[in-house]
Amino acid sequence: xxxxxxxLLRKSIFYxxxxxSTMFIPILGTFIDFVxxxxxxxxxxxxxxxxxxxxxxxxxFLEEILPFDFIPTFTLMWLYTFVFSTQEERPLPQTIEVExxx
Numbered sequence: 001x002x003x004x005x006x007x008l009l010r011k012s013i014f015y016x017x018x019x020x021s022t023m024f025i026p027i028l029g030t031f032i033d034f035v036x037x038x039x040x041x042x043x044x045x046x047x048x049x050x051x052x053x054x055x056x057x058x059x060x061f062l063e064e065i066l067p068f069d070f071i072p073t074f075t076l077m078w079l080y081t082f083v084f085s086t087q088e089e090r091p092l093p094q095t096i097e098v099e100x101x102x
């Protein structure tokens with residue numbers, strides 16, 4: 001789990017750097033954001049499945065499409081998931097069927 005956790009952190013930092021780099025390209029950067037925003041939203045929902053990932057995908061889409069490219073949304077989601085979240089993954093309950101012979 002630790003290896004996957006830090007691999008996800010590296011990917012998060014990379015996607016944040018790509019998203020932020022578009023604001024340094026004059027004129028063209030705005031148009032690149034229109035392509036990058038949906039891609040970033042899909043990547044966010046793939047990296048963080050579930051309700052939190054869907055909410056984060058909407059947030060990253062809005063952040064990239066609007067002129068707020070200085071927020072490291074992917075890294076913040078990683079911090080929320082692995083540092084600040086108190087939810088532990090619990091195994092799903094399983095049903096055991098038992099047959100009684102008479």
